[in-house]
Amino acid sequence: MTTHCINVFKGLRYTNSGEVAFCCKSELWLDDKDGNQCKIYTHDFNEALNGKLATEIRNDLENGIKHANCKKCWDEEAAGLPSKRILDNDRAVEYWGQAYLDDKTVEPAIVELNLGTLCNLKCRICGPWSSSRWVEEHFAITQRNNPNPNAKKDYMIQVKDWQGNYEDDSPAWDHIEKSLPHLKQIDIYGGEPFLVEKQWEILKRSIELGYSKNQILHFNTNATQFNPSHIEILKHFKKVLISLSIDGIGKRFEYQRHPAKWDLVENNIRKFLSLQDDNINVVACVTVNTLNVYYLEETLTHFRQIGLGYYINILHGPPHYNIKNISKDIKRDITKYYTPILARITDPYMRERIQHVLDFMNTNESDGRSWNEFFVNTKLKDSYRKENFKETFPEFCKLIDGCSHEFP
Numbered sequence: 001m002t003t004h005c006i007n008v009f010k011g012l013r014y015t016n017s018g019e020v021a022f023c024c025k026s027e028l029w030l031d032d033k034d035g036n037q038c039k040i041y042t043h044d045f046n047e048a049l050n051g052k053l054a055t056e057i058r059n060d061l062e063n064g065i066k067h068a069n070c071k072k073c074w075d076e077e078a079a080g081l082p083s084k085r086i087l088d089n090d091r092a093v094e095y096w097g098q099a100y101l102d103d104k105t106v107e108p109a110i111v112e113l114n115l116g117t118l119c120n121l122k123c124r125i126c127g128p129w130s131s132s133r134w135v136e137e138h139f140a141i142t143q144r145n146n147p148n149p150n151a152k153k154d155y156m157i158q159v160k161d162w163q164g165n166y167e168d169d170s171p172a173w174d175h176i177e178k179s180l181p182h183l184k185q186i187d188i189y190g191g192e193p194f195l196v197e198k199q200w201e202i203l204k205r206s207i208e209l210g211y212s213k214n215q216i217l218h219f220n221t222n223a224t225q226f227n228p229s230h231i232e233i234l235k236h237f238k239k240v241l242i243s244l245s246i247d248g249i250g251k252r253f254e255y256q257r258h259p260a261k262w263d264l265v266e267n268n269i270r271k272f273l274s275l276q277d278d279n280i281n282v283v284a285c286v287t288v289n290t291l292n293v294y295y296l297e298e299t300l301t302h303f304r305q306i307g308l309g310y311y312i313n314i315l316h317g318p319p320h321y322n323i324k325n326i327s328k329d330i331k332r333d334i335t336k337y338y339t340p341i342l343a344r345i346t347d348p349y350m351r352e353r354i355q356h357v358l359d360f361m362n363t364n365e366s367d368g369r370s371w372n373e374f375f376v377n378t379k380l381k382d383s384y385r386k387e388n389f390k391e392t393f394p395e396f397c398k399l400i401d402g403c404s405h406e407f408p
């Protein structure tokens with residue numbers, strides 16, 4: 001079955017504001033049996049997995065029909081990339097065997113929790129829907145010409161919704177705790193997950209109840225936090241995957257992940273790497289977007305030199321950071337730039353990753369509006385943050401200039 005996906009039987013992904021989908025690449029929010037939208041505060045995990053839409057998507061995929069909910073996976077597969085569906089199916093076989101992938105029992109076992117937007121960074125590719133640090137700047141940039149005197153008030157209502165409801169007495173925590181016996185894999189994102197104190201209580205509860213030794217945890221962290229007491233908790237789990245979100249190195253890292261400091265993160269990378277053993281696995285997650293695609297080899301070579309494994313996360317939105325929307329002539333020159341590089345790279349894993357990224361970039365016609373927005377948006381953020389794209393990415397800017405798209 002070419003459209004079978006473990007996530008439509010076992011997966012749930014809760015957003016910061018409490019909506020739920022099958023996974024992070026899904027297009028649609030799940031509802032209950034009566035068609036009411038499920039939220040982590042109002043519905044337990046089983047209600048979402050057995051709702052109207054979940055049943056429809058599951059049936060379609062099992063019948064080989066590519067449901068629109070899963071468009072990102074179909075797009076990535078069309079570009080020859082290993083989609084989330086393929087990666088998650090493979091991972092299920094690796095952890096629990098082929099029988100588990102083939103098992104058609106519907107149960108919430110692989111759950112992604114986004115525990116609110118508390119975060120200490122405002123990465124360029126992110127926004128206030130994921131990071132509290134972004135709230136002020138996003139308002140200043142997007143509402144700068146809004147004459148509505150209530151604009152700030154309306155915005156803060158939206159911010160509150162993005163931040164979700166993860167106060168210590170929120171029913172969300174009860175729903176999570178109630179599901180502990182079923183959970184085989186918990187992916188914890190944010191905001192910055194290592195800053196959310198309440199989650200450590202839930203994880204300690206799982207240890208007390210004896211579930212942790214059969215559970216796999218996966219964190220995406222911005223690598224600015226390293227707390228030895230958290231590491232002690234993690235040692236009780238069957239397996240822990242820690243993905244360090246690093247999209248560039250040195251000054252290019254700092255530009256993309258303001259106000260993180262590369263020295264501190266480099267030091268933390270060393271500490272995380274020293275934890276690697278049978279139970280803890282540490283890799284880098286590189287989100288490829290318009291800012292960093294030209295510097296992918298630089299970044300991956302650095303990881304290779306320091307012994308840090310990595311995987312590629314392709315950015316789909318916002319459209320002005322999607323590499324598909326880079327102007328056609330610039331895509332051609334990026335591809336040309338990489339041709340001799342690909343020929344001399346001896347590491348097949350790296351070569352394949354870069355080739356996949358280029359294939360993805362070159363699949364579609366660029367959308368001119370998004371390319372223009374990349375310039376406008378970058379300039380606005382540069383001016384707000386007192387940063388400079390041209391100085392930080394001079395080689396890429398030269399290539400852009402060479403195609404008569406002078407960066408303002």
Ligand SMILES: C[S@@+](CC[C@H](N)C(=O)[O-])C[C@H]1O[C@@H](n2cnc3c(N)ncnc32)[C@H](O)[C@@H]1O
Pocket residue numbers: 119123125126130189190191192193220221222243244245246285287313314315316317318
């Ligand atoms: C939203 S973050 C939350 C976890 C943590 N704060 C971190 O940065 O790793 C989860 C992952 O999404 C990535 N990310 C951020 N903005 C993105 C976007 N627009 N598209 C795709 N991935 C994005 C981050 O780099 C990170 O690897």
Ligand code: SF4
Pocket residue numbers: 005006007008022023024025026027069070071072073083084085088
């Ligand atoms: S096919 Fe892709 S988008 Fe759909 S549920 Fe599976 S992993 Fe998610």
Ligand code: SF4
Pocket residue numbers: 119120121122123126127130131190191192222245257
């Ligand atoms: S660290 Fe994660 S949540 Fe925070 S701004 Fe960056 S990508 Fe967003």
